Amino acid sequence: AQKVTQAQTEISVVEKEDVTLDCVYETRDTTYYLFWYKQPPSGELVFLIRRNSFDEQNEISGRYSWNFQKSTSSFNFTITASQVVDSAVYFCALIFQSGGSYIPTFGRGTSLIVHP
Amino acid sequence: EAGVTQSPTHLIKTRGQQATLRCSPISGHTSVYWYQQALGLGLQFLLWYDEGEERNRGNFPPRFSGRQFPNYSSELNVNALELEDSALYLCASGLNNSPLHFGNGTRLTVT
Numbered sequence: 001a002q003k004v005t006q007a008q009t010e011i012s013v014v015e016k017e018d019v020t021l022d023c024v025y026e027t028r029d030t031t032y033y034l035f036w037y038k039q040p041p042s043g044e045l046v047f048l049i050r051r052n053s054f055d056e057q058n059e060i061s062g063r064y065s066w067n068f069q070k071s072t073s074s075f076n077f078t079i080t081a082s083q084v085v086d087s088a089v090y091f092c093a094l095i096f097q098s099g100g101s102y103i104p105t106f107g108r109g110t111s112l113i114v115h116p
Numbered sequence: 117e118a119g120v121t122q123s124p125t126h127l128i129k130t131r132g133q134q135a136t137l138r139c140s141p142i143s144g145h146t147s148v149y150w151y152q153q154a155l156g157l158g159l160q161f162l163l164w165y166d167e168g169e170e171r172n173r174g175n176f177p178p179r180f181s182g183r184q185f186p187n188y189s190s191e192l193n194v195n196a197l198e199l200e201d202s203a204l205y206l207c208a209s210g211l212n213n214s215p216l217h218f219g220n221g222t223r224l225t226v227t
Contacts, residue, residue: 035215043220043221044218044219044220044221045206045216046218050215102210103161104161104208106151107158108157
């Protein structure tokens with residue numbers, strides 16, 4: 001079975017603090033894709049990043065960085081120098097291929113609150 | 117390029133009624149996914165349509181159904197509404213393993 005666990009339900013930080021959102025996944029497939037999405041209060045999920053299972057390079061995009069470690073089945077997301085606009089629910093997701101089907105599985109999300 | 121559009125934005129129904137939610141995918145995307153986001157439960161996978169066929173469904177009762185039209189737009193129907201069906205219903209479109217693109221959702225309230 002495929003599963004995505006985001007153990008942190010809610011994180012509260014003060015602006016300019018660094019914060020890491022954890023994501024642990026389970027899958028038996030060797031080929032899969034991991035994603036992070038942001039859901040601001042407006043409700044729409046915004047795609048942030050995709051990583052395939054064969055690419056363990058970490059990635060940095062501005063204040064955002066992602067650490068993918070297959071050895072621990074984790075795909076953690078760090079926001080450096082957080083800002084109030086980063087306040088949102090963040091979802092980690094896994095897509096695997098099973099018999100020609102691509103079935104996205106989402107974690108329960110982590111609510112990030114950044115205080116001014 | 118137009119994004120995924122969902123209608124209506126809000127829908128208020130009473131118990132026992134039927135609700136119909138609509139979704140138009142991004143041009144070129146053949147897959148449409150429906151998710152239910154109830155308070156505190158994250159995104160629960162409902163249905164996946166691709167090329168007009170239902171490819172997979174999540175752990176929901178049969179009163180949740182839908183279809184995909186030849187232009188790849190999709191409809192989600194919820195029959196015999198129950199109070200716990202109140203949630204944000206999100207539609208997403210995609211192509212194979214590409215990132216899903218989500219609409220703004222339909223907020224369904226059952227009273």
